[in-house]
Amino acid sequence: MNRSQGSILIVDDNADILTASRLLLKQHYQQVKTTTDPHQISHYIQQFEIDVVLLDMNFTQDAISGKEGLYWLQQILSLKPSTTVIMMTAYADMNLAIQAIKAGAADFIAKPWQNEALIAVVAAAFTHAQTKQERDNLSRQNRGLNNALAGQHIPFLGESPAMLQVFNTIEKAGKTDANILILGESGTGKELAARAVHQSSQRADKAFIGVDMGSVSDSLFESELFGHKKGAFTDAKQDRVGRFELAHNGSLFLDEIGNLPLSQQAKLLAVLQNRQVTPIGSNKPINFDTRLICATNHNLLQAIDSGEFRQDFLYRINTIEIQLPPLRERVEDIPLLIQHYLSHFSQKYQRHLSIFPSDLSRLCQYRWPGNVRELAHSIERSVILSEGSHLDISAIISNTGATVTPSPSAQQPDNFNLQDVEKHTVASALAHFQGNVSHAAKALGLTRGALYRRLEKYEL
Template structure:
């Protein structure tokens, strides 16, 4: 079987070109020949070339080899991954040493034996593949450092609505199906995408996210597909696109509904062909990604309004998962509050708690910004607190603090406890007793009213011998 890849032979002797091509095409998929070294730049732009066999002398009677060194330098500058083997009829040790120092991988004298040429080319081809792998890993590492976001929060929930989400994720993650995450802003779509990736067979490979809503139209192709140095004014070096960075793993495109029509068509072509072409290059790159998209818009309605391509919608939503707003999963607020309070306590080196009354305020508030707003509110409360408790009233709207109370307030009113002490442990014991009485001994409902997990509730029942 012929090896995949291309070899370019550059020599001004047509007999040499024919002989080399007849020999090497038995072993390599593509063998290109030219008698004009000025073709090299164009050929390197048009396709991926692994090895170049380069004559050192192109002018009649030239024996210095300086032409070969000139073109060697040009090749290395344009594409450092190419492996160059210099060849000449006027060889000596000094010239060979100079060739290697200048960047050539090897040096071969004419005339040669076919076995000798085959060996030199095979070694050069293997070296080229190694360089490509190392170069790709290096570029990916550089790109990953730019693309990877900061530490992510955990994707939490114990409500029935979230259990449905978790069940769907578990089923969909085991496939390579494209997934569309829908829901209001702040419901945790990016966290859900991370959860899908970590539960999938691609979890050992990169998770790369890109916010399409913040992406300038002029940078769309560069960000997604990469670009070559010099492709446009600010392209001062090669850049790996997000598709290539996510190769083998997951590509997460957030706020997908913001794409203009032309960019939708470009994205659809890349998804269908599983290939991308960096800006400024004629070479395509094969990509293997699992696409997860997210939007807070109604894409079917956008299709009816001619704002979104129907064929792209079909491509991206093999499985659709809706993330419920926080007002539909109020029972998750105590769990989320405990998690974020612990997280920001560690981050800001605090040791703050939350009172049952403030936890009740959190459960009463409608949270138009959903989980993201809750996390930001807890963070601000931790930063602003001057006592051992966070002050939720300082970080949520005043009108939310004036809403009629539920659950804990009702339980307290039912038992009409007077504040004859300010001992927190005694007050907590009374609140636990009142909640149990109000909910007729139902531990789950009492725990929910107090803003506690079942485990935390049972610890208090044991502590107070209830």
């Protein structure tokens, strides 16, 4: 006969009751524990992850009030609210049954019982326990997701051949559940690439959970990734859902994976092999179905040679490898990125700014050592500091020691020289139409060819 998974604790001062109920229920459930001492309840619940408790109403000889049972019922529910409790008594008192159910008991059974009746009551209690556990898990997951998913989604942009190749790889890899390793310098958009993989997958409607492994201390590593139970350590005020469990059926993104010490690599390797995590303070493993995406700016092959990274761990996480190019190797994308972030931050800070084509050209010549992240932060800073209707690029790379001066076209000519006036007018038209040559040419009353000749003449 197949036995259902689950743990039962029977608490009664009558040893014969314990023996009889244990022999009966052991035929149907994998783990049945018994005790005559209600003071041992806490130990059993914490040690064996008890799902259902059969609790006697009275433990003092000749007692019939049921107060003891109600007291221990409250202790159980305080210790582990998801536990389902069935109250037992030799006195089928309806008022006592009502009190017990109002206090949180799931059901009530009178002794002596028919075996079929006890089996039915316990089966119903397990169904109730499963429902409560699913509800509690959903509540815990929602709390964790509210914290983990904070922030706005940022689009992953690019039109250069290098980025088109990246997009092609993402599209192919996204259709699978293969583990992904994303490599690239800091600021190249590794998290955006990971989100793009997730959005291309069949898990797109599930959670995407990210963890910066470089910021997770060794002492919090297991709690952060695997979770912990209430009371597992001093600051464990409530259960915490680990990131693997939060990302169940979705994708888990581990950034800065190259910073992991060898001890943590070993723990992660075991988890990935077994597809199970065990929260701190629990002995009950949790299965997970999570798509793993990792990223690093480290050279992991060199780290393996120096003994700082496990080769078997690398094989586990890089079924498919995606290399993101630095911004200096995809200069064609810089105007697109600048216009995107200029529009985004102008809207955020309620500004109406455009950029002179000559200033855009100058920013394309900068090497952007901090890649897209530096570009985005620089545009945001300039939007905040700029005065007037045009982006002042003088502050964009001032913190690098390089000097970028405002474009001469940004200054209204202080003379009536026709060439200076024409240069200013052409630059202003281009700025107004955000670099759209066709629109600017139409507004100036010129053909596209004529406008291009003036752009070349004035080096705009």
